[in-house]
Amino acid sequence: MTQRPVFIAGCGQVGPVAEDPRSIVEMVLEAVEGALEDVGITHQDIDAIVTASVDILDGLTASNIAVTEVVGAVMKPEARIAADGMAAAIHGACQIWSGAYDTVLIVAHAKPSMAPYQDLMQWAMDPIYLQPLGVDFLTCAGLQAQALAAGDAGAEQRWAELASARRAGTPAAISADEILASPIVASPLRAEMCAPMEDGASAIVLSAVLGKHDGRPQVTGVGHDLAPHDLGDREPGIWRGLERACNRAYSVAGIDNPASAFDLAEPSCLFPHEEELFVAAAGIGNATVVSPGGGLFVGHTPVVAGLSRLAASASAMRQDAGCRRALAHGAWGPAGQGQAVMILEAGAP
């Protein structure tokens, strides 16, 4: 790579927790302070900020205005992304690659415990053809899962085992039999197959100048993609948007064979069938460890998810010298309409 480096210099995380009693401002403040402390810097070292938030979840328009002070954006350049935090991270990395800034703070937050998420997400659907039918994100996931399960008699059992495996060894541990005994929420998806919705905030410091000497992981490729909104305009059995996003990232990172390229993958998958879609579209092989901490199956915060996967990837690389390359993923919209990935490579040992 000839462009200047972008390091994941530091991370701060709040949650996921079922219901955080604090205000969004207080949650974000703790995440931001955690990230700055992880690098050992103050707001004075931050050149620009990119925030990710979704108005309909926060119940106000321009939901970034509520956190302007606590992200340190008063009288500084701030950009706001109304999508998953991974898209915000890509925006920040591009700002650094452009030469505009050296160090950018990325922050994402959501507090879905404030209002019924499923109802709210109806507002995110097409208002003419879909909202009158009450189509929401769960409906779309059910439609996609059913399309995959058709002609695949073992799908339900396999998905139950996958969701169980992800939660093994965590407080949310549950057997495949228990998952299969849980009620169906959108056939063929069962309640315990779904990632639990929780509150959270995440902050990450990206920098061209900080982190190099501490061996922090480096961003070597990014890609994102937006598929058509309507499921009928997509191929139901494949995340073609993720495939395109990955190919863009692989091209930048010089990866020819993704099947053997990654030690770790941290996908943003809300259901087991989505993880199968992720593995297929990203083209990763059996040697890649997927979601060693359980991924979103142990707690999912919308908007924050992708940034939390980026933090999880960076953390794993800092702790395990054998983890040399990772693929972090964020997704948003109905049935993975929006897709974004970042490739991380370990810093100098």
Add this chain to the structure above:
Amino acid sequence: MSETVTVTIEMEQAWRYASGTAMERFSEGLKERRIEAVSCRLCGRAYLPPRPYCGKCNIRMSSWTPVKDEGELVAWTVMQLPMLDGRTGEMREAPYGMGLILLDGADTTLNHYLAESDPAKLAIGQRVRAVWCNERRGAMDDILHFEVIR
């Protein structure tokens, strides 16, 4: 030209906001007709409404400053259009006065209604004081409005 089709969707939706520690203390004070600003130990600004963080100095704030319920009108307008009152869903009839009030002891202003709605009787720099509701629940409308001290 094709006929327009209107799709009407109605949905009732509420969000439960956590007030946060700063707003919680402010709200408790309002119940007792007490207004407190939160102060930054670096720049010394006393913020109203209170918030947990000084955006100028980038530090947490936790010291409190008592503020009087009277102060100076630093900006005002008289609205001539009725507005939808988010608390009741009803229209608030015009005209009504709206002001930015710098309470004695604070460094930032509070937004609130003015009792006076005649533009000829309002001026920047006028002294105003809070008119409290008899029953208070710890919210901004525990203050009915601010009246000009004549």
